[in-house]
Amino acid sequence: MIHEPIQIITTGGTIDKIYFDAKSTYQVGCPNIKRVLEELPVTVDYQITPLLQKDSLEITDADRQVLADTIKATPGQRIIVTHGTDTMVESAMALADIQDKTIVFTGALEPAMFKTSDAIFNIGCAIAAVQALPAGIYITMNGRIFPYDNVVKDVENSRFVPRSELS
Amino acid sequence: MIHEPIQIITTGGTIDKIYFDAKSTYQVGCPNIKRVLEELPVTVDYQITPLLQKDSLEITDADRQVLADTIKATPGQRIIVTHGTDTMVESAMALADIQDKTIVFTGALEPAMFKTSDAIFNIGCAIAAVQALPAGIYITMNGRIFPYDNVVKDVENSRFVPRSELS
Amino acid sequence: MIHEPIQIITTGGTIDKIYFDAKSTYQVGCPNIKRVLEELPVTVDYQITPLLQKDSLEITDADRQVLADTIKATPGQRIIVTHGTDTMVESAMALADIQDKTIVFTGALEPAMFKTSDAIFNIGCAIAAVQALPAGIYITMNGRIFPYDNVVKDVENSRFVPRSELS
Amino acid sequence: MIHEPIQIITTGGTIDKIYFDAKSTYQVGCPNIKRVLEELPVTVDYQITPLLQKDSLEITDADRQVLADTIKATPGQRIIVTHGTDTMVESAMALADIQDKTIVFTGALEPAMFKTSDAIFNIGCAIAAVQALPAGIYITMNGRIFPYDNVVKDVENSRFVPRSELS
Numbered sequence: 168m169i170h171e172p173i174q175i176i177t178t179g180g181t182i183d184k185i186y187f188d189a190k191s192t193y194q195v196g197c198p199n200i201k202r203v204l205e206e207l208p209v210t211v212d213y214q215i216t217p218l219l220q221k222d223s224l225e226i227t228d229a230d231r232q233v234l235a236d237t238i239k240a241t242p243g244q245r246i247i248v249t250h251g252t253d254t255m256v257e258s259a260m261a262l263a264d265i266q267d268k269t270i271v272f273t274g275a276l277e278p279a280m281f282k283t284s285d286a287i288f289n290i291g292c293a294i295a296a297v298q299a300l301p302a303g304i305y306i307t308m309n310g311r312i313f314p315y316d317n318v319v320k321d322v323e324n325s326r327f328v329p330r331s332e333l334s
Numbered sequence: 335m336i337h338e339p340i341q342i343i344t345t346g347g348t349i350d351k352i353y354f355d356a357k358s359t360y361q362v363g364c365p366n367i368k369r370v371l372e373e374l375p376v377t378v379d380y381q382i383t384p385l386l387q388k389d390s391l392e393i394t395d396a397d398r399q400v401l402a403d404t405i406k407a408t409p410g411q412r413i414i415v416t417h418g419t420d421t422m423v424e425s426a427m428a429l430a431d432i433q434d435k436t437i438v439f440t441g442a443l444e445p446a447m448f449k450t451s452d453a454i455f456n457i458g459c460a461i462a463a464v465q466a467l468p469a470g471i472y473i474t475m476n477g478r479i480f481p482y483d484n485v486v487k488d489v490e491n492s493r494f495v496p497r498s499e500l501s
Numbered sequence: 502m503i504h505e506p507i508q509i510i511t512t513g514g515t516i517d518k519i520y521f522d523a524k525s526t527y528q529v530g531c532p533n534i535k536r537v538l539e540e541l542p543v544t545v546d547y548q549i550t551p552l553l554q555k556d557s558l559e560i561t562d563a564d565r566q567v568l569a570d571t572i573k574a575t576p577g578q579r580i581i582v583t584h585g586t587d588t589m590v591e592s593a594m595a596l597a598d599i600q601d602k603t604i605v606f607t608g609a610l611e612p613a614m615f616k617t618s619d620a621i622f623n624i625g626c627a628i629a630a631v632q633a634l635p636a637g638i639y640i641t642m643n644g645r646i647f648p649y650d651n652v653v654k655d656v657e658n659s660r661f662v663p664r665s666e667l668s
Numbered sequence: 669m670i671h672e673p674i675q676i677i678t679t680g681g682t683i684d685k686i687y688f689d690a691k692s693t694y695q696v697g698c699p700n701i702k703r704v705l706e707e708l709p710v711t712v713d714y715q716i717t718p719l720l721q722k723d724s725l726e727i728t729d730a731d732r733q734v735l736a737d738t739i740k741a742t743p744g745q746r747i748i749v750t751h752g753t754d755t756m757v758e759s760a761m762a763l764a765d766i767q768d769k770t771i772v773f774t775g776a777l778e779p780a781m782f783k784t785s786d787a788i789f790n791i792g793c794a795i796a797a798v799q800a801l802p803a804g805i806y807i808t809m810n811g812r813i814f815p816y817d818n819v820v821k822d823v824e825n826s827r828f829v830p831r832s833e834l835s
Contacts, residue, residue, distance in 0.1 A: 207452050208443055209477035210493055276375055280782050282616075285374050291458020294477045299466035310376035310461045326377055448614050449783075541786050542777055543811035544827055610709055619708050625792020628811045633800035644710035644795045660711055 180251025182275035199279035223251020347418025366446035390418020426482035514585025533613035557585020681752025700780035724752020
């Protein structure tokens with residue numbers, strides 16, 4: 168439906184977490200969305216910009232300003248942002264004054280390297296959503312599409328819900 | 335964004351192909367979209383109707399009539415059809431007189447049981463597309479969304495393309 | 502424990518079956534044991550000889566003679582043969598006069614490309630068995646190690662059993 | 669070849685590490701060897717005893733005494749111990765006075781839940797090794813079989829090697 172490439176901006180988060188045996192720790196690695204899309208028979212055009220490589224709890228207001236500036240500077244109208252889930256909503260809110268682009272946030276509740284990860288499914292949701300939706304800022308998680316201003320992470324149940332559904 | 339359950343109708347195809355060692359053959363098995371969605375942290379409502387269990391080359395005009403009747407009979411406005419890729423476009427065309435629902439076809443180029451299958455990604459695309467798109471009939475494959483009347487399977491390259499792009 | 506490389510001879514079979522969407526058929530492809538071992542942190546030395554690329558029902562007496570000649574010609578004492586399961590026992594029997602080497606057959610009941618395949622597990626069994634066992638001809642399937650002259654494929658239940666256990 | 673069940677004792681380690689999104693931490697979960705063996709077409713008899721659920725850096729001398737006592741108390745002659753890799757050798761050494769059983773340690777360099785984990789391969793190696801080897805204490809990692817008294821983890825390169833090979 169669209170002919171301009173989708174702009175994909177990566178910021179880190181659980182989707183990109185990998186395991187370093189040498190240190191027995193988990194760290195944020197390279198953008199998994201790149202590997203996922205390259206290994207699939209995807210023919211849609213896209214460009215990936217690795218912007219940050221952080222757990223989302225470590226993302227600062229300055230980082231969010233850089234994210235906003237990066238999106239404003241891109242000529243593309245269709246933007247996917249991969250992001251850690253804990254502060255995904257905060258980062259989406261920080262873009263509220265960008266009104267002429269379709270911006271879709273996604274991430275994963277389990278690292279993409281896990282057999283049971285939701286990463287590939289969520290990336291599929293984001294790729295379709297960013298092509299189908301009108302200008303606006305959205306979060307796609309759990310198979311749902313949320314406007315950025317009516318969604319919250321239900322940490323206890325590890326899912327995203329509309330604000331009104333959070334018990 | 336929507337509150338009615340997504341209606342998922344399965345018809346077989348590569349996405350559902352499994353391997354029977356006892357016979358050393360491959361056959362169309364149970365709907366893999368059911369297993370995929372159950373194993374993911376999906377919170378969107380959906381209902382699955384297993385309608386056919388066929389290689390798409392074996393789907394007949396009578397089958398397509400049953401598919402059309404089933405979709406017309408459902409009160410839901412959001413319909414996903416999983417289908418073999420070889421005649422997916424023909425089946426989409428057979429629904430052309432249904433104009434008040436969003437109908438999204440998807441499938442897979444490799445069986446969902448394969449490690450490298452595009453099934454989970456395609457299902458993600460379809461789940462998002464069916465929620466985001468206006469009424470109409472679409473095919474989501476290869477990360478793209480096609481209107482049903484401008485898409486064809488490029489068999490040689492094993493991908494879907496707009497009619498104009500088929501060499 | 503051993504310092505000579507393990508000699509791995511591949512003959513095809515279910516373990517190497519892949520899916521060709523363009524033709525909607527399954528065929529025997531390249532040796533999956535190569536890919537599996539390369540992707541794992543394996544430090545044991547091995548050499549892979551792709552000998553045949555056949556469904557085991559198509560393996561002939563002439564093929565078995567080539568297999569025997571190949572094994573006799575190798576200076577190595579530790580041999581793994583990957584093979585289709587339907588005639589694995591027949592091929593093992595055709596090597597009965599080779600008495601100074603440890604020869605371990607294995608394969609898979611599901612293609613290695615399947616998420617649920619037994620291929621990686623079976624390859625692990627064979628790699629360890631060929632290092633640990635004395636000279637002789639063995640089949641490792643289903644987590645068991647069978648002497649070649651007391652094993653049969655129970656086709657109905659899709660497993661290998663000692664001859665005495667076949668009902 | 670053997671008819672008594674293989675005794676599998678689990679102690680935790682990377683092989684059993686899982687990810688808790690709610691806390692964004694990784695912890696040692698239930699024994700993955702149970703799930704792995706149940707999902708494969710394995711017909712060898714085995715019994716699993718979940719003894720500890722610890723990162724191997726946390727395993728104490730008291731834990732090792734419990735492990736030794738547990739193995740001595742079992743009537744079985746074939747024992748697999750799944751264990752974290754960092755102190756696997758130390759735990760194997762603590763069993764040195766058990767001389768009438770075949771004891772095989774294994775684990776994983778990446779959690780079994782990872783797509784690229786060596787867990788299934790290593791479990792295959794251990795299942796075969798424990799059936800094929802004479803009484804003694806062994807470590808199977810990286811596709812190799814090591815006597816317990818000539819092996820060390822090369823932490824820098826994340827692999828097991830004979831003591832003489834450690835640079």
